[in-house]
Amino acid sequence: MADPAATGSAAETRRFLTFRSGGSLYALPAEAVAEVIRPPSVARVPQAPASLLGLANLRGTVLPVASLRGLLGRQETAAEAGARAIVLDGAAPIAIAVDAIEGLVAVAADRIETRQAEAAAETGEQLTGAFRLAGGDVARILDIRGLLEAAFVQRARPERAAQPAVAGAAGVAAAADDRQRLVTFEVANQEYGLALEAVQEIVPAPAASTAVPRSEAVLLGVMPYRDTLLPLLSLRGLLGLPLATAADGRDKVVVAAVGGTLVGLVADRIRSIIAAEPDLVEPAPPMLAARTGGEARVKAFYRGDGGRRLVSILAADQLFREDVMQRLGGVREAANGSAAADKRGEELQFLVFRLGDDEFGLPIDVVDEVARVPAQITRVPKTPKFLEGVINLRGEVLPVVDQRRRFDMPPSDKGEARRLIVLRTERHRAGIIVDGVSEVLRCGADQIEEAPDLTGEATRLVHGVVNLEAAGRMVLLLDPSELLTRAERGLLDAFKPDGAQASA
Numbered sequence: 352m353a354d355p356a357a358t359g360s361a362a363e364t365r366r367f368l369t370f371r372s373g374g375s376l377y378a379l380p381a382e383a384v385a386e387v388i389r390p391p392s393v394a395r396v397p398q399a400p401a402s403l404l405g406l407a408n409l410r411g412t413v414l415p416v417a418s419l420r421g422l423l424g425r426q427e428t429a430a431e432a433g434a435r436a437i438v439l440d441g442a443a444p445i446a447i448a449v450d451a452i453e454g455l456v457a458v459a460a461d462r463i464e465t466r467q468a469e470a471a472a473e474t475g476e477q478l479t480g481a482f483r484l485a486g487g488d489v490a491r492i493l494d495i496r497g498l499l500e501a502a503f504v505q506r507a508r509p510e511r512a513a514q515p516a517v518a519g520a521a522g523v524a525a526a527a528d529d530r531q532r533l534v535t536f537e538v539a540n541q542e543y544g545l546a547l548e549a550v551q552e553i554v555p556a557p558a559a560s561t562a563v564p565r566s567e568a569v570l571l572g573v574m575p576y577r578d579t580l581l582p583l584l585s586l587r588g589l590l591g592l593p594l595a596t597a598a599d600g601r602d603k604v605v606v607a608a609v610g611g612t613l614v615g616l617v618a619d620r621i622r623s624i625i626a627a628e629p630d631l632v633e634p635a636p637p638m639l640a641a642r643t644g645g646e647a648r649v650k651a652f653y654r655g656d657g658g659r660r661l662v663s664i665l666a667a668d669q670l671f672r673e674d675v676m677q678r679l680g681g682v683r684e685a686a687n688g689s690a691a692a693d694k695r696g697e698e699l700q701f702l703v704f705r706l707g708d709d710e711f712g713l714p715i716d717v718v719d720e721v722a723r724v725p726a727q728i729t730r731v732p733k734t735p736k737f738l739e740g741v742i743n744l745r746g747e748v749l750p751v752v753d754q755r756r757r758f759d760m761p762p763s764d765k766g767e768a769r770r771l772i773v774l775r776t777e778r779h780r781a782g783i784i785v786d787g788v789s790e791v792l793r794c795g796a797d798q799i800e801e802a803p804d805l806t807g808e809a810t811r812l813v814h815g816v817v818n819l820e821a822a823g824r825m826v827l828l829l830d831p832s833e834l835l836t837r838a839e840r841g842l843l844d845a846f847k848p849d850g851a852q853a854s855a
Contacts, residue, residue, distance in 0.1 A: 532624065
């Protein structure tokens with residue numbers, strides 16, 4: 352018999368949403384359910400509890416998605432056609448993935464059994480009651496909040512600074528050297544570079560752009576860009592190189608501030624981010640500067656990799672003639688109806704890299720360079736599996752971490768596409784191997800959302816989320832100082848150039 356004190360009078364009726372998971376029938380009070388949706392695409396959170404499937408975009412809101420099977424400690428299976436996600440109501444919504452929705456039922460309060468619910472619970476279940484349906488099935492009422500609290504131990508959030516997504520960058524400033532940081536790209540099989548501070552962002556080239564009538568040949572057109580229109584210019588044309596016969600899908604747009612005007616420079620592909628040693632940078636010979644062709648745009652040369660790599664460093668303020676710059680400014684003003692778009696607070700830059708189908712971002716301030724994965728990596732005996740080994744990077748012993756292994760992911764088949772990102776934090780300098788580097792993302796601080804507080808220790812690692820809803824993408828921003836656990840950071844102390852041991 353039901354407990355009258357708990358269930359109310361016999362005349363009272365309650366509504367429940369019923370659903371199935373692993374062959375069992377469960378129920379949730381209807382007032383706890385905000386909506387039911389199809390299983391959304393998720394961005395997986397590395398090192399999160401197994402029951403957290405990832406983060407999804409729900410009409411512009413970052414939504415954690417948990418698996419009911421995982422919450423109950425049961426084995427996951429492939430989602431079937433009837434699978435759904437139940438979005439719970441509340442100030443911090445979360446979706447629960449279930450096998451199938453049965454329906455919405457009304458149940459008289461005196462038919463709800465509460466006294467024996469705990470005793471009848473199977474392993475992993477937390478119940479607040481049960482009731483029998485007309486067909487004879489028994490629906491178990493889940494204590495869903497109890498399950499969530501047990502699976503996701505929420506910790507007190509530390510006080511965040513005004514710019515939460517660049518944690519760890521403060522220590523980088525102290526460790527900064529006099530090397531020139533360059534973004535390099537390929538144009539007609541030659542490598543060129545621009546100073547990192549001149550590059551606003553790197554984005555994929557549009558499939559099509561709007562042509563500008565009576566424009567110069569180098570002006571390809573305009574493309575939508577952050578509530579404005581961006582003039583697109585061919586680097587091949589600017590440098591006097593042969594025009595490409597057809598795009599191969601790897602074209603990138605380097606968004607740069609040139610002479611106070613924001614322009615998009617179309618390159619064949621992005622190569623890397625490098626830190627160029629001053630003694631390896633040579634000014635362009637005077638005879639090149641005196642020419643009127645593409646050579647005049649080159650202000651210096653960087654000779655890397657023992658002289659085997661030659662990067663032509665472009666002078667951003669010399670890419671266009673003054674009259675062309677004035678016309679470009681007119682194109683933007685006419686296209687947008689105003690001189691410039693309003694800025695939404697201070698903007699931040701992140702290097703976006705891929706692991707599988709997931710995208711992650713690191714503050715550009717902590718990235719020393721991006722390069723191909725070296726063919727030779729020396730394995731260090733008796734070290735964890737995540738430490739791929741060490742390499743000699745211009746005379747410095749650099750530890751290399753396989754980020755897939757670090758996140759317990761299967762090996763990659765990306766091969767040549769893999770890249771090595773060299774990071775510098777206040778404590779370490781190390782390289783991480785990733786599946787690929789896609790772009791430099793620029794966004795306002797107000798566009799960065801906090802990571803939902805459901806990921807335990809992973810909350811420290813994932814410091815924020817950039818939800819690119821229009822593109823159907825979600826970039827998880829990582830805190831570089833939390834990429835390794837405390838014990839592993841101690842291991843990397845052995846690779847410091849001075850051998851000093853930092854305090855824990």
